Amino acid sequence: MIGSAGILYAAPGSPLRGWLAAAARWIGHAEVKAPSEESPSAPAPGSVSGIAVIPGDSLVILFEESQPEGRARITLTPGTEVTVRAPAGSATFTSQASRLVIGNEGAASTYDIEIPLRAPRVEVLVKGERIFLKEGQDITIADTGAGTGPYLLPLTGRKP
Secondary structure: HHHHHHHHHHHOOOOHHHHHHHHHHHOOOOOOOOOOOOOOOOOOOOOEEEEOOOOOOOEEEEOOEEEEEEEEEEEEEEEOOEEEEEEOOOOEEEOOOOOOEEEEOOOOOOOEEEOOOOOOOOEEEOEEEEEEEOOOOOEEEEEOOOOOOHHHHEOOOOOO
């Protein structure tokens, strides 16, 4: 049983790390945010999939496909992990060295991405085109009308 849990924890794309982090925050009485109620595409509790990774010195989040109707909702958080959540079945998540690949072929979705304020460098790409960059305290976004955050960016993979 414990061996199976260890294998599941170490498996790329396993949601177990995020679940354990959420449980630790809950036990420590830290506030765990629910998906935004303003968004009609916010998934119902229990119907999400996702991944949590430690960003290290630099992390690239790559959406493999462009989705003109899809969105990335990026929020800066006091946490230590980059988390990505999406409606269950809408994407696959693969964690690689300094890279998180999101297989997002199919129906357009809104992806909730939480990036730690202390992360040195996190870049979000769609089909190789940058839509978001956090470098230290500096934020660069492709959509200049996105405001100051949370950032709601289209997954079009092209600059305006």
